[in-house]
Amino acid sequence: MSKARVPIREGLFTEGKKGGLLLAIKCKSCGQMFFPPRKRCLDCFGQDMEEVALSNTGKLYTFTIVHMPAHKYKPPFALGWVEFPEGVRVFGQIKGWESYPLKIGMKMKAVVDTLWEEEEKEVYGYKFEPAT
Amino acid sequence: MRQVAVIGVGSTVFGKFPEKPIKDMGRDAVWAAIDDANINPKEIQFAYASTSFGANVVGERILTEAGVSGIEVFNVENACAGGATAFRGTWYAIASGLYDIGVAVGVESMTTSPIAGKLIPPEPGDLSGEMGNSAPAHFALSMRRHMDKYGTTSEQFAKVSVKNHRNGCLNPYSQYKKELSIEEILNSRMICDPITLLQCCPNTDGAAAAILCPVSLARKYTRKPIIVAASVLNMGDYEYRWKDLASSDMTTKCAKEAYEMAGCGPEDIGVCELHDAFAYSEIAHCEELGFCPYGEGGRLIDEGITEIEGRIPVNPSGGLLSRGHPIAATGVEQIAEIVWQLRWEAGKRQVAGAKVGLAHTMGGEVAGLESGAVAIHILKR
Numbered sequence: 243m244s245k246a247r248v249p250i251r252e253g254l255f256t257e258g259k260k261g262g263l264l265l266a267i268k269c270k271s272c273g274q275m276f277f278p279p280r281k282r283c284l285d286c287f288g289q290d291m292e293e294v295a296l297s298n299t300g301k302l303y304t305f306t307i308v309h310m311p312a313h314k315y316k317p318p319f320a321l322g323w324v325e326f327p328e329g330v331r332v333f334g335q336i337k338g339w340e341s342y343p344l345k346i347g348m349k350m351k352a353v354v355d356t357l358w359e360e361e362e363k364e365v366y367g368y369k370f371e372p373a374t
Numbered sequence: 375m376r377q378v379a380v381i382g383v384g385s386t387v388f389g390k391f392p393e394k395p396i397k398d399m400g401r402d403a404v405w406a407a408i409d410d411a412n413i414n415p416k417e418i419q420f421a422y423a424s425t426s427f428g429a430n431v432v433g434e435r436i437l438t439e440a441g442v443s444g445i446e447v448f449n450v451e452n453a454c455a456g457g458a459t460a461f462r463g464t465w466y467a468i469a470s471g472l473y474d475i476g477v478a479v480g481v482e483s484m485t486t487s488p489i490a491g492k493l494i495p496p497e498p499g500d501l502s503g504e505m506g507n508s509a510p511a512h513f514a515l516s517m518r519r520h521m522d523k524y525g526t527t528s529e530q531f532a533k534v535s536v537k538n539h540r541n542g543c544l545n546p547y548s549q550y551k552k553e554l555s556i557e558e559i560l561n562s563r564m565i566c567d568p569i570t571l572l573q574c575c576p577n578t579d580g581a582a583a584a585i586l587c588p589v590s591l592a593r594k595y596t597r598k599p600i601i602v603a604a605s606v607l608n609m610g611d612y613e614y615r616w617k618d619l620a621s622s623d624m625t626t627k628c629a630k631e632a633y634e635m636a637g638c639g640p641e642d643i644g645v646c647e648l649h650d651a652f653a654y655s656e657i658a659h660c661e662e663l664g665f666c667p668y669g670e671g672g673r674l675i676d677e678g679i680t681e682i683e684g685r686i687p688v689n690p691s692g693g694l695l696s697r698g699h700p701i702a703a704t705g706v707e708q709i710a711e712i713v714w715q716l717r718w719e720a721g722k723r724q725v726a727g728a729k730v731g732l733a734h735t736m737g738g739e740v741a742g743l744e745s746g747a748v749a750i751h752i753l754k755r
Contacts (some may be wrong), residue, residue, distance in 0.1 A: 250504060271439065275509050276614065278501055284612060304522070306514035306617055307567040312493055312506045331614070346522045365654050367505070
């Protein structure tokens with residue numbers, strides 16, 4: 243029997259034609275964007291929020307290669323922040339860093355991938371990958 | 375508000391002491407502060423105590439050992455800023471006129487904590503923690519940004535660790551008394567690239583305490599009261615408002631408020647103990663505290679400006695890197711160090727002629743915030 247695939251969070255990402263799309267939330271009153279999504283605007287406290295899919299690609303803002311175990315992950319693995327054209331900075335894991343040396347400013351795309359596996363389930367989420 | 379003075383401070387030697395219960399370490403620090411203030415324990419009217427991983431009612435457990443009972447005790451937890459929060463609480467209760475004499479104590483036994491030798495695990499529901507974030511990763515991401523934006527080099531960060539370990543050799547309370555070279559630091563095990571092991575603060579056990587009273591009563595106990603000129607404690611702001619990960623916005627804002635309260639500026643600070651959880655942190659915090667323009671923290675360490683003999687000595691105690699970091703004890707220990715420095719009683723690590731000192735501490739990973747809490751205290755002789 244195959245393991246159940248469970249997203250790390252509902253409503254955080256979706257799979258588009260070109261890969262992963264992150265789902266941000268935009269305040270209809272003041273325009274502020276949030277990722278991960280918030281139920282109320284933290285700037286103007288408006289409650290009328292709409293979902294906005296971010297562009298598939300953004301720029302690498304900063305990164306680190308982690309050489310110690312953390313949460314469910316064995317080292318080494320990479321973490322970073324990616325800036326999307328919509329003005330949202332998103333934190334997440336980076337895949338493909340072994341093949342393409344990471345550099346601040348490089349083009350990154352969002353992808354959907356397995357984060358970790360447990361006995362009965364596989365947890366998946368978004369990651370970033372060099373868009374070379 | 376009344377002016378408040380520190381009349382006594384005390385500390386245990388920091389290190390790895392898994393056999394020492396927190397109540398005993400706390401008691402030893404409180405007794406040392408009581409002896410330093412030359413005060414009868416019965417005169418203490420209230421206490422603030424802080425621990426992150428110790429038992430509940432930690433203040434009561436400590437004071438029982440020190441012969442104090444029946445008083446009001448506040449137990450506070452605020453991660454790495456816990457000790458500073460306890461000190462601020464004590465200051466506030468006296469400044470407001472509620473009490474006259476109180477003790478602040480911070481204590482931690484990291485070697486017997488559930489996270490001994492491990493990372494602090496993410497809180498359930500903490501998305502960035504579940505993605506693999508941790509304190510070293512958080513600061514490595516900022517450090518990389520600092521290097522990219524300002525051209526700060528690995529060697530400059532390593533020099534902070536060299537300096538603080540050299541200072542630690544001069545401090546009898548320090549966990550480490552060993553000098554390190556730039557090569558040893560850069561060649562130590564990689565933790566979160568570009569942060570290596572010897573650029574990280576260690577796991578530490580220890581306690582520190584401070585006794586405060588109104589300035590009007592201070593001369594009854596000491597010839598050298600040290601005045602609390604500013605006390606500011608803030609939570610961090612949202613990550614989405616964080617201007618650039620290269621610098622701590624919450625430290626910048628806290629420093630501005632502290633200088634305003636103390637009626638002085640960064641140019642008046644003669645000695646500083648700041649939160650060097652990582653070598654990177656010291657370079658960035660020097661900029662945020664206004665000791666140099668943004669991006670010039672590397673130059674400060676190159677030119678020796680933050681050395682004990684320099685213009686603005688930073689972490690003469692050895693800082694978190696060498697003196698050690700028993701989480702909730704650190705904030706009170708920084709106060710003790712500044713008090714010794716301003717009384718000119720700091721022995722081999724004494725900063726010549728120090729008159730104004732600043733203590734800065736921050737921490738607590740909170741998803742969505744730059745960091746949990748930041749505290750700055752400015753003391754004057």
